[in-house]
Amino acid sequence: xxxxxxxxxxxxxxxxxxxxxxxxxxxxxxxxxxxxxxxxxxxxxxxxxxxxxxxxxxxxxxxxxxxxxxxxxxxxxxxxxxxxxxxxxxxxxxxxxxxxxxxxxxxxxxxxxxxxxxxxxxxxxxxxxxxxxxxxxxxxxxxxxxxxxxxxxxxxxxxxxxxxxxxxxxxxxxxxxxxxxxxxxxxxxxxxxxxxxxxxxxxxxxxxxxxxxxxxxxxxxxxxxxxxxxxxxxxxxxxxxxx
Numbered sequence: 001x002x003x004x005x006x007x008x009x010x011x012x013x014x015x016x017x018x019x020x021x022x023x024x025x026x027x028x029x030x031x032x033x034x035x036x037x038x039x040x041x042x043x044x045x046x047x048x049x050x051x052x053x054x055x056x057x058x059x060x061x062x063x064x065x066x067x068x069x070x071x072x073x074x075x076x077x078x079x080x081x082x083x084x085x086x087x088x089x090x091x092x093x094x095x096x097x098x099x100x101x102x103x104x105x106x107x108x109x110x111x112x113x114x115x116x117x118x119x120x121x122x123x124x125x126x127x128x129x130x131x132x133x134x135x136x137x138x139x140x141x142x143x144x145x146x147x148x149x150x151x152x153x154x155x156x157x158x159x160x161x162x163x164x165x166x167x168x169x170x171x172x173x174x175x176x177x178x179x180x181x182x183x184x185x186x187x188x189x190x191x192x193x194x195x196x197x198x199x200x201x202x203x204x205x206x207x208x209x210x211x212x213x214x215x216x217x218x219x220x221x222x223x224x225x226x227x228x229x230x231x232x233x234x235x236x237x238x239x240x241x242x243x
């Protein structure tokens with residue numbers, strides 16, 4: 001891939017880990033969910049701690065990110081005896097509330113970011129907490145599906161021995177499809193991940209078409225990996241069900 005060299009440090013990224021965001025303010029929830037999805041995480045968002053508790057009872061999450069100013073936030077601490085697995089928790093908190101709130105939350109390993117927060121701080125603390133659970137990506141880990149490989153450390157992609165010359169948008173799209181292999185992604189989901197907001201259908205169709213030409217037009221006859229589910233979206237995988 002071609003790009004302009006930068007001396008800014010790369011932001012921490014995920015590798016498909018599942019995060020639960022508990023935030024009541026719509027603008028905070030939208031910023032966190034969009035940022036973390038763009039960084040490679042799978043996100044579920046709820047507006048109340050009670051809803052978060054219900055989800056934690058039923059489903060597995062790698063980390064919980066909580067706005068500690070929610071009025072019912074201590075409900076999360078009461079789930080401790082009933083959860084088979086306690087994910088780490090990252091708190092968004094005012095300094096004035098730190099001593100009062102933190103001891104009451106007992107989900108698992110915990111850390112906090114003071115409000116107002118910086119996106120880079122959120123990404124860094126999430127990665128550190130996940131690394132402590134074994135759910136974080138190893139440094140320089142490559143994502144792969146059959147002979148398709150993405151190396152996030154170098155921002156490079158290849159199909160077998162063939163290097164793929166991808167634009168940043170094409171790379172983000174391929175990464176999103178790869179992390180969610182065998183799962184249909186809607187155009188809205190793709191637009192939010194690639195650009196941070198939904199784009200018109202034609203823009204996404206053109207992006208997918210360009211990526212297909214680079215990934216699937218293989219002179220060696222390798223099987224196509226990017227597919228359309230008409231009326232629903234796009235997915236990556238073997239059409240014959242092969243792993």
